[in-house]
Amino acid sequence: MRERHASQVGRRAREFEAFVAGAAGRLLHAATLLTAEAPADNPRARRLLTLALAQTYASWDRLRGEDPYARARQHLAARFAHGAWHRYGLLGRHHPDSGSVLARLSPQERLILVLRLYEGVAEEQTAALLGLPSERVQGIYARAMATLLHPPRSAAPAVPGARTVPS
Template structure:
């Protein structure tokens, strides 16, 4: 009995390691795009990916033919959305202080726009599937994706820095 359990655990570990070897790079890039961090400085993305992979490993035996990549991507997206909701008070909050530090590829987008754009354009998730994953109407996903693409193609101009000169007294 113990030998069979040990054999099952070893097989599970090998299967999961093979999955991670093939999928971790793409998932890490998706997480980095979601958090709008720089590729070389992405602690939030690493935490997101670690949690998503841990969850996938925990349910590995229960996947039963389900694609582990889809399951991990879904967990990653939902965890990002939940984190953005708690951190910024919602996914659509567009206050300047809610945006990450400049530098990330998608830093000019809100968390909501980044999430939908990454799912649709980078991951190739169908509009209806993304809508179901995020519990949004498909029309809303389409509109947010279009707005995000327009913002990326025509980024907002930075306001000119105001230099205040103080006259000597």
């Protein structure tokens, strides 16, 4: 009986290790996009990934044919949304100081953009994952894309010695 249990535990560990070997790089990249950290300096993304993989491992035996990558991505998105909620309130407008173009987006906009654009998750699935109506996800996604494609212009530099016109 113990040998059988040890064999099952070993098999489970090997399966999970193989999954991590194949999926961890892509999941880390998604987490780095979510946190808008620099790829070389991404402690929040690494923590998100670690927690998501731990949750996936804890439910490994209950997957029963379900895609483990989809489950890990779901845990990653939920952890990110939960952390943003508690840190900034209702996925507010926090802009990390990373220099990333994604830093211009709110955490919610980043989450939807990464799920839809980078991960290729359908609009309906994204809506279900986040508990939002599909139309809301569509609107947030469109706003995020517009922000990235048409960034606000910065003020023109001041010209030394130029006169200002009184208004």
